[in-house]
Amino acid sequence: MKRAGWSVMRKLVVSMAALALVACAPAVPDSGADGGVGFGDYDDYNAYRIARDDALSDRTQTVPPPPQITTLPPQDAPGVRAAATPPAPDSDATPTGEGAEPPTRVITADNPRISDEQDFGAVSDRESIESDAERLRAQRQAYQVIEPTAVPSRSGNAEPNVVQYAITTTNPVGQRLYRRSVLTSSKKHLASCAKYASPDLAQEAFLRAGGPDRDKLGLDPDGDGFACTWDPTQYRRIARG
Numbered sequence: 001m002k003r004a005g006w007s008v009m010r011k012l013v014v015s016m017a018a019l020a021l022v023a024c025a026p027a028v029p030d031s032g033a034d035g036g037v038g039f040g041d042y043d044d045y046n047a048y049r050i051a052r053d054d055a056l057s058d059r060t061q062t063v064p065p066p067p068q069i070t071t072l073p074p075q076d077a078p079g080v081r082a083a084a085t086p087p088a089p090d091s092d093a094t095p096t097g098e099g100a101e102p103p104t105r106v107i108t109a110d111n112p113r114i115s116d117e118q119d120f121g122a123v124s125d126r127e128s129i130e131s132d133a134e135r136l137r138a139q140r141q142a143y144q145v146i147e148p149t150a151v152p153s154r155s156g157n158a159e160p161n162v163v164q165y166a167i168t169t170t171n172p173v174g175q176r177l178y179r180r181s182v183l184t185s186s187k188k189h190l191a192s193c194a195k196y197a198s199p200d201l202a203q204e205a206f207l208r209a210g211g212p213d214r215d216k217l218g219l220d221p222d223g224d225g226f227a228c229t230w231d232p233t234q235y236r237r238i239a240r241g
Contacts, residue, residue: 031052038045042226045123051123102176136145136149159204159208160203160204160208160229162204162207162232162235163235165207165232166232166235166236166239167202167232167235167236167239169226169232171224173224173226173231173232173233174222174224174225175224176222176223177223177224177225178212178213178214178215178220178221178224178225179211179223180215180221180222180223181215184215184218184221186221188218189218189219189221190229192217192218192228193219193227193228193229196228197232199227199228199229199230200230202219202225202227202230203220203226203228203230205217205227206219206220206227211225211227212225212226
């Protein structure tokens with residue numbers, strides 16, 4: 001009997017302890033009742049977001065627009081010039097500050113230093129079939145045919161021409177054709193040739209002094225008609241092509 005009473009008492013104590021624990025636990029908020037965690041409802045959140053975006057947009061700096069480029073026809077503005085004329089130094093009409101727009105540049109097609117022949121619109125505006133025919137007629141009238149004429153002959157007092165002399169001779173270097181004095185020594189011959197800066201100048205002096213028939217200067221002791229070390233082979237090769 002005592003054991004049964006103790007068991008009932010024990011169950012009663014456990015039940016009372018459980019009720020005490022439930023009473024002390026914090027209540028869990030109902031998120032669905034207010035429309036969301038942290039905000040009253042969605043309309044309040046949307047109003048907050050719009051106000052925040054407006055506040056951020058007020059602090060955004062205004063970016064000035066890029067400069068504008070306008071093309072004018074040739075009759076309105078010759079050459080390349082600026083459309084906005086700068087004001088006088090004492091004028092306060094020049095816009096300044098963040099809201100001022102930059103001056104507008106104007107590029108025109110009437111520039112004498114730039115050809116517009118590839119621009120069909122520009123050419124068609126100033127040219128026509130009649131103007132093309134007139135230009136063709138003027139070009140035909142200015143066309144001239146120049147007939148070739150004979151090369152003028154040299155006078156008898158002209159200076160010796162070593163090129164002409166080379167292509168009119170056929171003998172090789174060293175072949176004797178003209179009589180020479182036996183008194184001309186090799187030493188005298190070398191001293192005479194040393195007076196000239198080149199073999200061509202020596203040959204000219206030799207022809208001017210009576211060569212090839214005579215050798216007054218001692219430049220052609222072997223009698224082949226060629227002074228010192230002058231060689232006509234190169235000129236003959238050029239003449240043959």
